[in-house]
Amino acid sequence: MKFGSNIISNKYLKQTRELYGDDLYLDFGSKLDNKISNDNHFDNNYKLNLELFNKQINDCQKCSLGSSRLNFVFGVGDANASLLLVGEAPGEKEDLEGEPFVGRAGKLLDKILSAIDRSRDKDVYICNVLKCRPPKNRDPLPTEVKECEPYLLHQINLIKPKLIVALGRVAGMTLLNVDNSLKSMRGQIHDYNGTKLIVTYHPAALLRNPNWKPEAWKDFKWIRSIID
């Protein structure tokens, strides 16, 4: 089975089956049809439509974060983006507004994107591994990642980015399933289920430590050279 030209990895197939069960995995469209039977707003490409996927999962209660969140934070940006930015989980402001990377860190990220001639609406999609805020912004638990990561995998299969950038050590460790320092993960191209992945600083870390900005800028110039 293929989405466009990308052969779906075994891990993705396994996780999709866990998410939807065999019947939906084999007949994704008919279940979506049920979900949207009263909604004629969408075009015939609904099987590949991020908005509909959002509608399908935004009442998720698969882990305990579903009951404590204020808002489900699916993601924002260009559905055909070359660059997918992934953080670990929504913070307080993101939970309030339902959008990833808002507030001061989000504004800094917007400036960085502008410097590589992009924006959150232009060739960039932004989301998190977890779609709901962990209490007091603690790190995601492995059980939460196990439940939520299949959603990210499905987003990636819809967007088909050239490059995934993990923002911050926790996002990098979570996606790469390692317990490493940011330093050891930076500066190399990793593989995430068949898509190139690199790890760089979280913009909130750059606000706390402006001395890291030149290194982050080096990373984003490299990112630009990969996706251009």
Ligand code: SF4
């Ligand atoms: S964090 Fe993910 S798995 Fe847990 S309730 Fe939210 S959307 Fe569902």
